Amino acid sequence: MQTFLTALFTGTSHGAIYALVALGLVLVWRGAGLINFAQMGQAMFSAYIASTIINHHINYWWAFIVAIIAGGALGGAIDVLVIRPLKKKSGSSILSSPSMRDAIPVIASLGILGILQSAAGMIWAGEERGFPAPVSTLGLSIGKRAMPFTRFDIFVIVLIWLILIATTLLLNKTSVGLAMRASALNMEVARLSGIRTRSIRTLGWILSGSLASVAGLMVAPATNVSPNSLDLLMIIGFTACVIGGLNSLWGSVTGAFILGLTISFINIYDAPGDVFLGIFAILIAVMIFRPSGLFAKGKARNV
Amino acid sequence: MLKIENLTVNFDANSALDNVSFSAEVGKITTVIGANGAGKSTLLRTISGLKAPKSGSITWRDSELVGMRPEAIVRAGVALVPEGHAVIPELTIDENIRMGALFRLRKAKSDVTTAIAEMYELFPQLADRRKAPSSTLSGGERQMLAIARALVSRPEILLLDEPSLGLAPLIVKQIIGIIEELCRKSGLTVLLVEQNANTALDVADHGVLLALGKVVADRPAKDLRADVSLREAYLGY
Amino acid sequence: MFKIRRNASIAIAFFVFVFAIGTFVGPYNQGQIAVALTLFIGVLSINILTGLSGQLSLGQGALMAVGGYGCALMMINAHLSMWLAIPLSLIASALVGLLLGLVAAKLSGPYLAGTTLVLALAMPTVANKFDSILGGDTGLSIDTGMPPTWLSKVMGDIAIEQWNLYVSLPFAALALFFAANLFTSQSSRRWRAVRDHESAAALVGINVERTKISVFVISSAFAGVAGALYGLRGLVGPSVFAISLSLSLLTGSILGGLRSIAGAGLGSVIIVFLPDWIGKVIHPFSLSDQVTNYLPAFVSGLLLVLTVVVNPSGLAALFAKIFRFSRVKR
Ligand SMILES: Nc1ncnc2c1ncn2[C@@H]1O[C@H](COP(=O)(O)OP(=O)(O)O)[C@@H](O)[C@H]1O
Numbered sequence: 001m002q003t004f005l006t007a008l009f010t011g012t013s014h015g016a017i018y019a020l021v022a023l024g025l026v027l028v029w030r031g032a033g034l035i036n037f038a039q040m041g042q043a044m045f046s047a048y049i050a051s052t053i054i055n056h057h058i059n060y061w062w063a064f065i066v067a068i069i070a071g072g073a074l075g076g077a078i079d080v081l082v083i084r085p086l087k088k089k090s091g092s093s094i095l096s097s098p099s100m101r102d103a104i105p106v107i108a109s110l111g112i113l114g115i116l117q118s119a120a121g122m123i124w125a126g127e128e129r130g131f132p133a134p135v136s137t138l139g140l141s142i143g144k145r146a147m148p149f150t151r152f153d154i155f156v157i158v159l160i161w162l163i164l165i166a167t168t169l170l171l172n173k174t175s176v177g178l179a180m181r182a183s184a185l186n187m188e189v190a191r192l193s194g195i196r197t198r199s200i201r202t203l204g205w206i207l208s209g210s211l212a213s214v215a216g217l218m219v220a221p222a223t224n225v226s227p228n229s230l231d232l233l234m235i236i237g238f239t240a241c242v243i244g245g246l247n248s249l250w251g252s253v254t255g256a257f258i259l260g261l262t263i264s265f266i267n268i269y270d271a272p273g274d275v276f277l278g279i280f281a282i283l284i285a286v287m288i289f290r291p292s293g294l295f296a297k298g299k300a301r302n303v
Numbered sequence: 304m305l306k307i308e309n310l311t312v313n314f315d316a317n318s319a320l321d322n323v324s325f326s327a328e329v330g331k332i333t334t335v336i337g338a339n340g341a342g343k344s345t346l347l348r349t350i351s352g353l354k355a356p357k358s359g360s361i362t363w364r365d366s367e368l369v370g371m372r373p374e375a376i377v378r379a380g381v382a383l384v385p386e387g388h389a390v391i392p393e394l395t396i397d398e399n400i401r402m403g404a405l406f407r408l409r410k411a412k413s414d415v416t417t418a419i420a421e422m423y424e425l426f427p428q429l430a431d432r433r434k435a436p437s438s439t440l441s442g443g444e445r446q447m448l449a450i451a452r453a454l455v456s457r458p459e460i461l462l463l464d465e466p467s468l469g470l471a472p473l474i475v476k477q478i479i480g481i482i483e484e485l486c487r488k489s490g491l492t493v494l495l496v497e498q499n500a501n502t503a504l505d506v507a508d509h510g511v512l513l514a515l516g517k518v519v520a521d522r523p524a525k526d527l528r529a530d531v532s533l534r535e536a537y538l539g540y
Numbered sequence: 541m542f543k544i545r546r547n548a549s550i551a552i553a554f555f556v557f558v559f560a561i562g563t564f565v566g567p568y569n570q571g572q573i574a575v576a577l578t579l580f581i582g583v584l585s586i587n588i589l590t591g592l593s594g595q596l597s598l599g600q601g602a603l604m605a606v607g608g609y610g611c612a613l614m615m616i617n618a619h620l621s622m623w624l625a626i627p628l629s630l631i632a633s634a635l636v637g638l639l640l641g642l643v644a645a646k647l648s649g650p651y652l653a654g655t656t657l658v659l660a661l662a663m664p665t666v667a668n669k670f671d672s673i674l675g676g677d678t679g680l681s682i683d684t685g686m687p688p689t690w691l692s693k694v695m696g697d698i699a700i701e702q703w704n705l706y707v708s709l710p711f712a713a714l715a716l717f718f719a720a721n722l723f724t725s726q727s728s729r730r731w732r733a734v735r736d737h738e739s740a741a742a743l744v745g746i747n748v749e750r751t752k753i754s755v756f757v758i759s760s761a762f763a764g765v766a767g768a769l770y771g772l773r774g775l776v777g778p779s780v781f782a783i784s785l786s787l788s789l790l791t792g793s794i795l796g797g798l799r800s801i802a803g804a805g806l807g808s809v810i811i812v813f814l815p816d817w818i819g820k821v822i823h824p825f826s827l828s829d830q831v832t833n834y835l836p837a838f839v840s841g842l843l844l845v846l847t848v849v850v851n852p853s854g855l856a857a858l859f860a861k862i863f864r865f866s867r868v869k870r
Pocket residue numbers: 314318319337338339340341342343344345346
């Protein structure tokens with residue numbers, strides 16, 4: 001029973017982290033129409049920055065804030081420096097075919113991932129660094145009873161739910177959110193309404209980068225920080241989006257929790273070595289049987 | 304005055320507009336009529352900045368619109384209601400209307416509230432279902448919503464691309480009536496594109512006949528309405 | 541018929557040219573040329589898949605791994621000769637490509653890209669899962685063995701790198717020949733139609749799904765041969781077919797030119813020789829190890845992004861534009 005509960009709690013807290021990654025991916029997908037494979041590279045880079053700050057004996061929370069800003073800034077920079085010039089370039093024969101128009105930005109994002117990872121290697125020697133958690137990651141006891149979760153698990157779950165709720169409110173209840181949804185759904189009508197869709201898209205990149213950075217900081221205590229430390233997280237986040245459907249924000253979040261629990265149970269009841277195969281099996285199964293995601297209702301897209 | 308001078312617009316090698324010049328008076332309804340494929344939509348899309356012209360100029364109140372981005376052109380007071388009930392079906396009716404006013408929120412917040420309220424007065428059909436997704440609307444109601452979305456930005460000139468397309472005559476009458484009233488009462492300048500020439504020429508002050516991308520007639524609407532031979536030659540009725 | 545004869549002469553000329561260069565340079569360069577020839581086949585597999593049919597695979601290295609493991613298993617367990625195992629290994633990868641293609645044909649761009657990437661990342665776990673057969677993390681050792689005595693008699697002492705080059709060369713020339721025929725064939729026109737106007741292609745009666753699957757199978761066959769040759773340098777294992785391999789192939793393909801065979805050649809040369817060129821450039825600056833270690837990856841990432849933004853058709857198309865000699869298929 002205790003084992004089961006531990007798996008449940010760990011799965012939920014990891015699922016919450018995956019949800020942030022998925023949310024970040026969906027925001028860019030909806031806004032710019034590409035899977036940003038550099039996303040967790042941005043997060044890794046900002047985790048290194050945070051770790052450097054912490055190593056200088058500066059408070060965790062300052063590092064936390066700087067990392068969020070750095071992740072967002074990187075996202076914004078990618079949009080302005082790479083994606084915008086790409087969108088402008090329409091004359092090239094390669095970009096005249098729709099399948100390539102979709103593929104080229106994805107390839108660019110992979111290149112950016114390579115740049116970020118090797119830059120981190122050059123700056124921080126590619127060393128694997130430990131990373132602190134803001135609260136204890138050790139087993140928690142209340143009275144004499146050992147609890148099936150740690151303080152950090154609770155912290156992660158609460159923090160991320162707050163972020164998820166805040167993001168939903170931002171998108172659904174504010175003017176900026178309306179502008180973001182309108183630009184994602186129909187760019188032409190949005191522009192004809194006076195919305196500066198280009199800036200709005202950049203905002204999506206910034207938001208996505210910040211969310212990914214939070215996710216990166218939350219897994220760092222477990223994975224440490226190294227140029228490739230967040231690759232797995234990226235894969236899991238992508239799979240979560242596939243499970244939920246790239247167009248559905250809450251679908252992806254749900255997919256993330258499903259995946260978090262699945263991975264946690266495989267880890268505890270089966271063998272950690274099977275995690276990847278598990279992810280891959282889920283991915284393929286969803287793609288074969290529900291290609292537009294488990295929660296897609298017909299063709300309707302909902303944020 | 305909206306002034307269009309020597310406007311040429313190409314799609315690849317084919318020209319959709321060929322050296323088009325005419326102007327639309329402030330406070331008047333100008334209509335552009337022409338058969339399918341004459342270049343009417345291209346004209347409006349070029350004015351709105353969605354399509355870049357090959358050459359020529361478009362000035363509104365003496366400022367050049369060519370080269371401006373669509374969102375900037377809207378902010379300069381030129382609003383387009385594109386062809387085919389252009390609303391965002393996934394958003395609610397209220398969101399669709401608010402969307403048109405977003406850019407004015409910072410400068411004129413209280414007026415935005417007033418403008419939205421006015422839209423619901425203008426189109427009472429929309430008022431009862433503000434929170435419903437606009438995908439639940441009928442064709443006529445969608446067209447009204449699209450017009451409301453454009454009007455809520457308080458444009459000085461409204462460009463309408465075939466608002467009557469596919470709608471029942473009664474609805475067309477209501478919509479055209481509203482447009483006419485806005486022009487006569489509040490001095491809105493209107494550029495109305497129609498295939499349905501009679502409806503348009505009945506309300507318009509001035510008419511421009513477009514054929515295969517060229518202006519073939521540019522006269523007072525009454526004269527154009529009376530010229531049966533011209534209509535038969537270019538519109539077939 | 542004329543095209544086939546022309547393509548055959550190009551392939552033969554290529555063979556002779558590379559053979560000549562490969563015989564006169566030192567073992568270090570011979571090793572590099574051998575790898576470039578191998579990766580040329582791998583990049584071709586991307587140019588066929590993505591360039592001709594518009595399907596983006598980020599995990600071509602995984603298909604190479606299938607070929608590599610297939611070749612190793614045939615050589616180790618069935619004691620097949622390398623000359624038989626290499627061509628047969630393409631059957632293994634083509635079969636896996638068929639399975640993947642069946643899924644891929646139903647997927648739209650971003651989903652396919654992600655899935656193939658996951659596939660490439662999952663490969664080491666598969667190797668570990670079946671470690672009794674596949675050798676786990678360590679992998680399986682195979683090599684090209686000793687050059688035949690008649691060759692040594694003719695050519696004198698042959699270094700292992702030189703022999704690797706001679707083994708790779710005929711396959712690279714054959715790959716060039718087949719790819720050239722594919723690029724000029726009737727069916728590639730169908731593929732391009734699917735790539736550029738999927739719904740229009742379906743309207744004129746092209747079976748879009750079957751087309752996508754068949755391109756996937758052909759591309760996988762190329763990747764399989766590349767993988768076998770890549771493994772024959774000594775080891776077939778997860779570290780050899782790491783995700784970085786998939787990414788370098790993609791980089792080579794984009795840098796050189798996604799839609800041309802000459803582009804695949806240029807691209808594979810660049811990815812193999814780039815680290816050396818960078819080493820030469822930075823040599824006078826005595827940079828720290830951490831910089832020199834990561835610089836090649838940094839530069840190739842930068843080149844990839846720059847190419848995509850500035851000249852997405854790649855170097856081959858650029859040269860073609862400048863000199864108007866190479867036939868770049870649109
Ligand atoms: N996106 C486009 N691509 C290519 N040609 C177009 C496009 N849009 C319109 N055209 C061409 O431009 C001409 C004018 O079209 P349009 O402005 O839509 O006419 P109208 O609105 O008067 O029916 C037509 O010949 C049409 O084929």
